[in-house]
Amino acid sequence: MTFDDLLAQLRALGSEQTRKTYLRHGFGDNTFGVSFAHFGALKKQLVGRGKDKNLAQQLARQLWQSGYYDARTLATMIADPQQFTPAEADAWAADVTNHSLADALAGLLAGTDFAWAKVAEWTQAAGEYPQRLGYALLSRLALQDSGAPDAAFVPYVTRIEQQLQTAPNRAKEGMNGALIAIGSRSEGLREQVESAADRIGPVVIDHGDTACQTPAIRPYLAKIWARKAVKA
Incomplete structure (x- = not known):
């Protein structure tokens, strides 16, 4: 799965009802409204036994850079912590603007x-x-x-x-x-x-x-x- 495919899938999975909920919780306007049930299903597709950790890490970085709340949330679920450096952690941390x-x-x-x-x-x-x-x-x-x-x-x-x-x-x-x-x-x-x-x-x-x-x-x-x- 390419980054463009994954982002398109996130956009399609979003719902206006969930988006309104996220807005009320202060997650920011830059969200599609993807539910956590969908995040879990996508995670299963991308990580786990037999999956390419390097590909998942590449996708995670691209998702984070997109700036969308939904994409960044999924990025935290599929990224490999063992491939993180303190500098990269600082860079991601600097982008955080909501508690979720x-x-x-x-x-x-x-x-x-x-x-x-x-x-x-x-x-x-x-x-x-x-x-x-x-x-x-x-x-x-x-x-x-x-x-x-x-x-x-x-x-x-x-x-x-x-x-x-x-x-x-x-x-x-x-x-x-x-x-x-x-x-x-x-x-x-x-x-x-x-x-x-x-x-x-x-x-x-x-x-x-x-x-x-x-x-x-x-x-x-x-x-x-x-x-x-x-x-x-």
């Missing part, structure tokens, strides 16, 4: 060997979306990096406690999500996160013209740990 794309890019970059370095860099960057990307990446590592010690997360709990209430809106949302992800790792981290959450107080996020709600940390962690207990 920040979270999608974080999911990709969590598979790189420089993910922790980018967390350290981006969580201290100026600007709403660099920070959102940094904390979304921290959340991913909290959920996926089983080899990381609890001590790696403690400084971020402290920093979030100090900075969350004055952070830009979508960065604040990323911080709240990172606390929940960190608190789900171990009982010790859960205790630290819940204590920090008590000191932070209620977290108010502007979700725009949507029905999205901000999860309260203590009740959300209680549900996570209750599910863990059932599975155990």
Whole structure:
């Protein structure tokens, strides 16, 4: 499949209803309105057993350069994290202008060997979306990096406690999500996160013209740990 074929397919798969939903969520005007179900189907066509990783990576780069929200989202799903360099990650990060794309890019970059370095860099960057990307990446590592010690997360709990209430809106949302992800790792981290959450107080996020709600940390962690207990 060529890039032109893939872009044409994305354009054809878009719907006005989904596009309006994306606009309400602040994903930007440059979108076709492709559903995530369609993204998943396209991903299966392009990556997996027997598929050419180099071709998928080439397509991912072309998709990202197109500038379309849908194309960039698919790019994060088919790109190979092992073929990324820190410089390329920085270049993609500089293009992020909404929280959905920040979270999608974080999911990709969590598979790189420089993910922790980018967390350290981006969580201290100026600007709403660099920070959102940094904390979304921290959340991913909290959920996926089983080899990381609890001590790696403690400084971020402290920093979030100090900075969350004055952070830009979508960065604040990323911080709240990172606390929940960190608190789900171990009982010790859960205790630290819940204590920090008590000191932070209620977290108010502007979700725009949507029905999205901000999860309260203590009740959300209680549900996570209750599910863990059932599975155990």
